[in-house]
Amino acid sequence: MMAKQNKIHEPPFHIVKRPAIAGWKSVLIRAIAIIAALGVSSLVLLILTKKSPLEAMKLVYEASFGVYNKSIDKGFFAQIFTGRKFWAMLQELCMLLVIALAVTPAFKMKYWNLGAQGQVLFGGLCSVAVMFYLNNGFWATHKWLVLVLMLIAAVVGGVIWAVIPALFKARWNTNESLFTLMMNYIAIQLVSCMINVWVPNGSQVMGVVNQNSKIGWMPAMVFPDAWGMHPSAKNYFFNILIVLCLTVVMFVYLRYSKHGYELSVVGESVNTANYIGINVKKVIIRTLVFSGLLCGVSGFLLVSGTDHSITTGLDRGYGFTAIIVAWLAKFNPLMMILTSFLIVFLGKGASDIAMNMGFNESVGDIITGIIIFFIIGCEFFINYRIVKTHREG
Amino acid sequence: MSAPAIELKNITKTFGQIVANKNISLSVDAGEIVALLGENGSGKTTLMNMISGIYFPDEGQIFINGKEVVIKSPKDAFKYGIGMIHQHFKLVELFSAAENIVLGLKEKGKYDIKQVSARVREITEKYGFDIDPDKKIYEMSVSEKQTVEIIKVLYRGANILILDEPTAVLTPHETEKLFAVLRKMKEDGKSIIIITHKLHEVLSISDNVVVLRKGEYIGTVETSQTDEAQLTEMMVGKKIDLNIERSTPENSTDRLVVKGIDFTNHDGVKVLDDISFTARSGEILGIAGIAGSGQKELLEAIAGLQKLDGGEIVYMNPSTGNAEDLRNKTPIQIRDLGVRLSFVPEDRLGMGLVGNMDIIDNMMLRSYKKGNSVFLERKAPKALADKVIEDLEVVTPGPTTPVRRLSGGNVQKVLVGREIAAAPTVLMAAYPVRGLDINSSYAIYNLLNEQKKNGVAVIFVGEDLDVLIELCDRILVLCAGRVTGIIDGPTAKKNEIGLLMTKHTGGNE
Numbered sequence: 075m076m077a078k079q080n081k082i083h084e085p086p087f088h089i090v091k092r093p094a095i096a097g098w099k100s101v102l103i104r105a106i107a108i109i110a111a112l113g114v115s116s117l118v119l120l121i122l123t124k125k126s127p128l129e130a131m132k133l134v135y136e137a138s139f140g141v142y143n144k145s146i147d148k149g150f151f152a153q154i155f156t157g158r159k160f161w162a163m164l165q166e167l168c169m170l171l172v173i174a175l176a177v178t179p180a181f182k183m184k185y186w187n188l189g190a191q192g193q194v195l196f197g198g199l200c201s202v203a204v205m206f207y208l209n210n211g212f213w214a215t216h217k218w219l220v221l222v223l224m225l226i227a228a229v230v231g232g233v234i235w236a237v238i239p240a241l242f243k244a245r246w247n248t249n250e251s252l253f254t255l256m257m258n259y260i261a262i263q264l265v266s267c268m269i270n271v272w273v274p275n276g277s278q279v280m281g282v283v284n285q286n287s288k289i290g291w292m293p294a295m296v297f298p299d300a301w302g303m304h305p306s307a308k309n310y311f312f313n314i315l316i317v318l319c320l321t322v323v324m325f326v327y328l329r330y331s332k333h334g335y336e337l338s339v340v341g342e343s344v345n346t347a348n349y350i351g352i353n354v355k356k357v358i359i360r361t362l363v364f365s366g367l368l369c370g371v372s373g374f375l376l377v378s379g380t381d382h383s384i385t386t387g388l389d390r391g392y393g394f395t396a397i398i399v400a401w402l403a404k405f406n407p408l409m410m411i412l413t414s415f416l417i418v419f420l421g422k423g424a425s426d427i428a429m430n431m432g433f434n435e436s437v438g439d440i441i442t443g444i445i446i447f448f449i450i451g452c453e454f455f456i457n458y459r460i461v462k463t464h465r466e467g
Numbered sequence: 468m469s470a471p472a473i474e475l476k477n478i479t480k481t482f483g484q485i486v487a488n489k490n491i492s493l494s495v496d497a498g499e500i501v502a503l504l505g506e507n508g509s510g511k512t513t514l515m516n517m518i519s520g521i522y523f524p525d526e527g528q529i530f531i532n533g534k535e536v537v538i539k540s541p542k543d544a545f546k547y548g549i550g551m552i553h554q555h556f557k558l559v560e561l562f563s564a565a566e567n568i569v570l571g572l573k574e575k576g577k578y579d580i581k582q583v584s585a586r587v588r589e590i591t592e593k594y595g596f597d598i599d600p601d602k603k604i605y606e607m608s609v610s611e612k613q614t615v616e617i618i619k620v621l622y623r624g625a626n627i628l629i630l631d632e633p634t635a636v637l638t639p640h641e642t643e644k645l646f647a648v649l650r651k652m653k654e655d656g657k658s659i660i661i662i663t664h665k666l667h668e669v670l671s672i673s674d675n676v677v678v679l680r681k682g683e684y685i686g687t688v689e690t691s692q693t694d695e696a697q698l699t700e701m702m703v704g705k706k707i708d709l710n711i712e713r714s715t716p717e718n719s720t721d722r723l724v725v726k727g728i729d730f731t732n733h734d735g736v737k738v739l740d741d742i743s744f745t746a747r748s749g750e751i752l753g754i755a756g757i758a759g760s761g762q763k764e765l766l767e768a769i770a771g772l773q774k775l776d777g778g779e780i781v782y783m784n785p786s787t788g789n790a791e792d793l794r795n796k797t798p799i800q801i802r803d804l805g806v807r808l809s810f811v812p813e814d815r816l817g818m819g820l821v822g823n824m825d826i827i828d829n830m831m832l833r834s835y836k837k838g839n840s841v842f843l844e845r846k847a848p849k850a851l852a853d854k855v856i857e858d859l860e861v862v863t864p865g866p867t868t869p870v871r872r873l874s875g876g877n878v879q880k881v882l883v884g885r886e887i888a889a890a891p892t893v894l895m896a897a898y899p900v901r902g903l904d905i906n907s908s909y910a911i912y913n914l915l916n917e918q919k920k921n922g923v924a925v926i927f928v929g930e931d932l933d934v935l936i937e938l939c940d941r942i943l944v945l946c947a948g949r950v951t952g953i954i955d956g957p958t959a960k961k962n963e964i965g966l967l968m969t970k971h972t973g974g975n976e
Contacts (some may be wrong), residue, residue: 088523088525090481090483091482091483330843332836333841335828338824339821339832342821342822342824343817345814345818346817346818346819346821346832348772348798349770349772350832350833351798461525
């Protein structure tokens with residue numbers, strides 16, 4: 075029998091599904107994944123730039139938290155808090171976060187909304203239109219009213235863009251992924267078209283609207299002068315505050331409201347929803363109205379609080395990145411603060427490295443890609459473990 | 468004596484923390500039929516899946532004709548002459564029997580379907596199968612499809628056949644036919660392993676019985692030396708009273724009157740055809756029939772989940788005395804009429820419960836809408852969850868455990884517990900004991916009996932005829948969407964029901 079055993083070929087390892095995993099273990103696996111991701115991306119950078127990984131890591135950190143200057147009489151944390159980089163990072167984090175919040179209820183319902191980009195763009199377009207036309211006379215003295223109208227316009231735009239595919243889904247069970255994806259292209263073309271209308275010189279670039287009057291601009295926060303805050307802090311403060319409030323609202327909506335409960339049931343099983351008498355069509359449409367509403371709000375924040383103008387790239391590609399953010403956080407809005415931080419932190423770092431070392435943005439994309447690959451890949455090891463096959467004769 | 472056709476030694480397989488098989492050994496000789504007996508979850512299918520190359524054992528050895536082998540894939544299993552007939556058929560509906568049989572075979576030479584048909588006929592004649600190789604699968608009955616699956620493995624030269632619960636979908640008559648074929652194959656020297664949990668079938672077909680319990684090997688007995696009581700004891704681990712009590716209905720009144728309902732499904736097939744019956748309070752009405760005869764659709768129609776073509780469903784409200792028409796009303800409209808209708812659907816985790824939600828949230832499914840608040844109220848559902856866990860002895864780490872983590876019996880207790888908590892006047896249960904161990908099954912029968920005593924009209928769709936006869940006051944038999952008979956439970960005969968189950972009034976077969 076011993077002789078026979080030599081002839082037998084069997085797989086040396088096999089995959090076993092884990093039961094519930096201990097909390098510290100899953101944290102450990104994720105930490106290892108991030109370290110491995112940083113290791114591999116450092117290696118790529120090392121090959122490309124011949125610079126030491128430590129130097130690269132430092133650049134990544136400084137891209138989000140700024141350079142620490144020992145000669146200034148200000149503490150380490152005070153320097154971060156009053157600096158430009160930190161607030162710019164927070165602003166980007168929040169813009170990504172708000173779009174992630176917008177896609178979350180739909181994804182939780184297993185409605186694959188790939189149209190956040192279009193919904194943000196169209197909302198932003200409506201918003202910028204209000205800002206563009208209502209900029210004199212009465213409106214110059216009622217700036218707050220313009221802001222309100224911009225918000226309403228953005229929300230209506232976002233909702234229209236989200237609800238059209240939802241109606242088709244509810245009525246004829248059309249494929250929402252394709253439908254929402256195509257709506258993106260329509261929104262992009264509409265934005266180009268309107269820019270042409272508003273900027274007749276053919277440059278295809280809309281400059282900053284209401285540069286002097288600041289009509290339709292998000293108001294700046296007033297900090298005490300003694301704090302020495304960078305202007306970005308003042309300009310972005312309300313954007314950030316609004317998004318953080320929305321995060322809490324979304325958390326409560328999903329966990330404690332009847333609507334949130336209904337959409338989870340529909341997402342888990344349409345059969346169960348029918349069985350207990352949930353009107354599935356109504357829930358789909360209602361959820362997408364909410365989703366579109368939040369996309370509209372993000373469009374408004376981007377136009378009013380950040381860009382004060384519009385381009386076809388208003389959404390910064392976050393319409394898709396937001397899906398990763400929401401998914402990594404398992405649709406928990408509070409966790410999304412962490413995951414969007416991770417994505418923004420690494421993304422900013424990667425693009426700073428690229429610029430610093432004379433590469434174009436693509437290097438940044440490569441690094442971000444490597445990192446996301448590791449983060450998503452580690453989920454496999456959280457759900458499964460690999461066991462060595464052992465046999466007794 | 469020659470080596471056994473197939474022998475397993477100390478096979479162990481774990482999934483996560485669950486030990487599905489622990490140190491299991493068994494052997495089957497050529498020309499022998501072995502029954503693998505055990506309750507659901509005892510590891511029968513896992514063990515067979517390791518022989519047929521779907522899973523790979525963690526530990527242990529497999530010998531074919533005395534030689535140790537490693538089976539890594541279904542392809543390896545074929546190579547060693549092992550063929551498995553699964554519970555769920557894997558056939559291409561649009562192809563003929565012969566086409567399905569050669570599908571995936573890499574034979575040299577020209578593809579000649581006529582030659583295949585000829586060889587298939589040879590096999591059918593040899594073993595006494597009753598099938599036309601040129602018939603398309605979609606035109607076949609369930610038992611014919613099963614026959615195709617069996618021929619498929621024989622065509623590939625299988626000497627060791629494994630049948631996973633082959634009788635679950637068959638009528639008593641079809642079962643007899645299958646057994647006759649199996650006996651012929653045995654005479655021909657084939658080794659057969661049959662998985663089942665029906666005791667009388669084990670006794671009538673097998674030479675030896677291997678019993679598993681909770682993944683462990685309990686023992687092998689010669690069929691001629693044993694009886695139902697001993698096998699049950701081995702299976703469950705203790706003596707069990709296999710009798711179900713049946714009280715005489717008291718103060719029965721008509722509760723639900725169904726008159727001539729018709730229903731056509733998405734594919735344009737008439738699934739319910741002129742169904743009429745009355746469910747009475749304080750009585751259990753059984754519904755018998757081959758799987759897919761319209762049981763599911765009938766219950767869903769009453770629950771307001773299917774749009775009917777015609778007919779009437781009338782509910783006699785015991786508190787107001789009014790007759791309410793339920794036809795084509797949604798579940799919410801039905802509830803708003805004050806009709807207390809509870810429904811335990813066949814698909815527990817796909818319809819009755821949400822697998823990823825915890826017990827509390829599942830308790831809430833029926834009641835979350837109550838009140839005007841936009842927020843959920845979780846206190847009452849929590850109390851109900853605790854009560855159900857305690858009253859029905861649900862084994863769970865706590866009320867916040869997702870129900871998909873519970874075992875089949877406990878999942879069913881959660882579902883039945885919730886439906887009974889609504890204090891129903893009509894309780895419909897579709898295959899409520901499917902997949903449950905014997906203890907849980909009897910717990911469910913007792914719950915149904917209790918509801919009956921409380922004056923509830925119970926409608927029970929079952930598959931085990933013995934249970935239907937013991938439990939029900941009346942039994943309605945469905946065949947291809949028609950009512951072929953309504954007979955009294957206490958005097959019903961199994962053969963009589965079996966005949967009604969296949970009494971086609973037109974078409975098919």
